Amino acid sequence: MIIDDPWHELKAFTAARIALGRTGSAMPLQEVLRFKLAHAHARDAVYSSLDIDALGEVNLLHSKAADRAEYLQRPDKGRQLNENSRLSLTPVNADLAIILVDGLSATAINHHAIPVLDYLYPMLQAKKISLAPVQLVEQGRVAIGDEIGELLKVKLILVLIGERPGLTSPDSLGAYLTWQPRSGLTDEARNCISNIRPEGLPYKLAAEKMYYLIHEALRLQLTGVMLKDNYNLRIS
Amino acid sequence: MAYKTTIQQHTYSFSDLKTLLAKASPYRSGDALAGLAADTYEERVAAQMALADVPLKTFLQEAVIPYETDEITRLIIDTHDATAFAPISHFTVGDFRDWLLSDYADLTVSKGLTPEMVAAVSKLMRNQDLISVAKKIEVITRFRNTIGLKGRLSVRLQPNHNTDDPKGIAAAMMDGLLYGSGDAVIGINPATDSPAAVTGLLTLIDQLRQQFDIPTQSCVLCHVTTALQIMGKAPVDLVFQSIGGTEKTNSSFGIQLSLLKEAYEAALSLQRGTIGNNVMYFETGQGSSLSANAHEGVDQQTCEARAYGVARHFNPLLVNTVVGFIGPEYLFDGKQIIRAALEDHFCGKLLGLPMGVDVCYTNHANADQDDMDNLLTLLGVAGCNFIMGVPGADDIMLNYQSTSFHDALYIRQVLGLKPAPEFEQWLMKYGLMDDNGRSLPVTSSHLLLKNYL
The missing domain is CATH 3.20.20.70 (Aldolase class I)
Incomplete structure (x- = not known):
């Protein structure tokens, strides 16, 4: 019944779904189900929750978006802390605050935050970079880190956040570094490392890139378009 | 100029054309995020009723973004074809909807229309109206x-x-x-x-x-x-x-x-x-x-x-x-x-x-x-x-x-x-389709694959 496509060899050159075959004009059921499963993983990731107990000692915060439905429709609310969370933050004397945010995939934080930080912490300690308590945010977007960093009065924030799930990457983690965080900053003020997961940018390399950018940000006292990610140049 | 409709003693007033257009839009999250959407189902229908009574000519007089500050508004107004518009210039937005769906609409009228007129009429149309009018238009x-x-x-x-x-x-x-x-x-x-x-x-x-x-x-x-x-x-x-x-x-x-x-x-x-x-x-x-x-x-x-x-x-x-x-x-x-x-x-x-x-x-x-x-x-x-x-x-x-x-x-x-x-x-x-439009099976010796396999 299935008409096979005799160009399977071309799959070696791309992850795109080619040479799927067909029955009539339709995709074979096996491919339809494979696609559905990938989409199910992505949808489940969007609606996943932070595994708070497994994420170590953290200060739990919440945005103004009450739930996922509101979060998805009101990006502005995901960028602001709710009142209780605001009141829970007081200034600390530290160089860096690490902020974990669920974003569009809490699964990404649950899977990858601790393994990446396990590589990053020793490098920070060796350089005596001081850390604020780790903050964990529910229903947050990247820019919520700015308000948190401003209230903590830290020099620098590192936001780890679940990225928008793709069909082949439901748990991709993003990292955003911002110097002198304050409300109202936009993306050009940050440096971003994307696609952190074992099948994408592996933990150790991701942590080394983060450390390189943190070190450079503290040295140059800036982040954003003026801070170039020359880590790859340095190691090549 | 304000646009008004009264429904059961309640008068809805919409301060200008862009507000009226926004409130008349079928609900979508982006308009709500922008704070432009109608607050209630009734307000939306009220806006649609008011919009239906707006003459098409009004769109040539009231710009949704000022002519002075937006080059697209200037493009729209400066290139408007009054001759093409003439046959429908007496219509309201509501008349325009009924005319588009009628059997004698001349759909080559496009140069006489502004984007805002077209947006306005679409807000009064159901999905089937959008389909049936679009189907009549051939753009080659x-x-x-x-x-x-x-x-x-x-x-x-x-x-x-x-x-x-x-x-x-x-x-x-x-x-x-x-x-x-x-x-x-x-x-x-x-x-x-x-x-x-x-x-x-x-x-x-x-x-x-x-x-x-x-x-x-x-x-x-x-x-x-x-x-x-x-x-x-x-x-x-x-x-x-x-x-x-x-x-x-x-x-x-x-x-x-x-x-x-x-x-x-x-x-x-x-x-x-x-x-x-x-x-x-x-x-x-x-x-x-x-x-x-x-x-x-x-x-x-x-x-x-x-x-x-x-x-x-x-x-x-x-x-x-x-x-x-x-x-x-x-x-x-x-x-x-x-x-x-x-x-x-x-x-x-x-x-x-x-x-x-x-x-x-x-x-x-x-x-x-x-x-x-x-x-x-x-x-x-x-x-x-x-x-x-x-x-x-x-x-x-x-x-x-x-x-x-x-x-x-x-x-x-x-x-x-x-x-x-x-x-x-x-x-x-290339043997990829037959006379009836059906796809034909491809073998590994197909000419297109020759240099690739």
Whole structure:
């Protein structure tokens, strides 16, 4: 019944779904189900929750978006802390605050935050970079880190956040570094490392890139378009 | 001027035309996010009732964005054709809706219409109205083939690759051609918008096209300034650009009308089209103005129609509304995506544009393949000029889901639609399609595969 496509060899050159075959004009059921499963993983990731107990000692915060439905429709609310969370933050004397945010995939934080930080912490300690308590945010977007960093009065924030799930990457983690965080900053003020997961940018390399950018940000006292990610140049 | 309706002793007042248009819009998350949506179901219908009574002439007197501050408003007003408008100049928006659906509407009226008139009437129309009027309009364009004829549906072959790997792109391109896709354009969204990278990709497609004498055109969807830079050195068939419906939106895209004009004239002078001179490819999508913080208090569907007001000025080969790409804060679910796509297709066609639709969604939108099947089928019925063809519906570069090569076969088959005639002949010549439009099985010795396996 299935008409096979005799160009399977071309799959070696791309992850795109080619040479799927067909029955009539339709995709074979096996491919339809494979696609559905990938989409199910992505949808489940969007609606996943932070595994708070497994994420170590953290200060739990919440945005103004009450739930996922509101979060998805009101990006502005995901960028602001709710009142209780605001009141829970007081200034600390530290160089860096690490902020974990669920974003569009809490699964990404649950899977990858601790393994990446396990590589990053020793490098920070060796350089005596001081850390604020780790903050964990529910229903947050990247820019919520700015308000948190401003209230903590830290020099620098590192936001780890679940990225928008793709069909082949439901748990991709993003990292955003911002110097002198304050409300109202936009993306050009940050440096971003994307696609952190074992099948994408592996933990150790991701942590080394983060450390390189943190070190450079503290040295140059800036982040954003003026801070170039020359880590790859340095190691090549 | 305020617009008013009274419903059971309650008088609704809408302070100006843009407020009235926004409140009359069928609900979507983007207008709510912008704070422009009607507060209640009743207020929305009240606004639609008030809008139905507004004379079309009012749209020539009251601009939704001031003439002085927005070059798109100036373009709309300065190029309005009063002669074409004359036969319908006595209509209200409501009359206009009834006339469009009647058996004696003259749908060549487009030059007499402003985008705001068209947006307004669409807000009073149900989905079936949007389909039935759009179906009556045929917009035909040509470069190396003929797109938009009745009974035809073309496909943009979209062989994207996350690192622009030439072999990866060629593999997806081969897959699409063997499935009968690629007559609208073979168009790549590049991962890197650099002159060298774009030139390399254009050369890749052009060599394939010439090797097999494929009657189609190519495009790498880079910024218009990149295309201008490489013209003459690279085989540029079509000039691509994303456009929006306010001057500020276009500024955020790094363009002005003068830049589009420069690119249009430069592309025309290359004379690469063999049977026609439609050289532009535009992409649009509701929500882009809000996303760029440049909506000026105008609802997202009216902004979108104004983008078509820009597009029609440059006689494009293809205009594609990438409707579900922008995300749920603008179009929340399948219902909103479907409605927006039908509005865009209708508005574009009524303004004289060769409309295609990227039937698509992201993973954080409340939509799935079933919603896309519904939308694809509705658009096929409505006479949409072209759709996208992405391997297995999964774009590995842009990380969203569009229509697959299989989907294109499906819609052609259930509705009896055929590819562009020149491309149809090519598919038959290469043994990929029979006289009845059915796909033929391909063997590993097929000519197209010879250099690739």
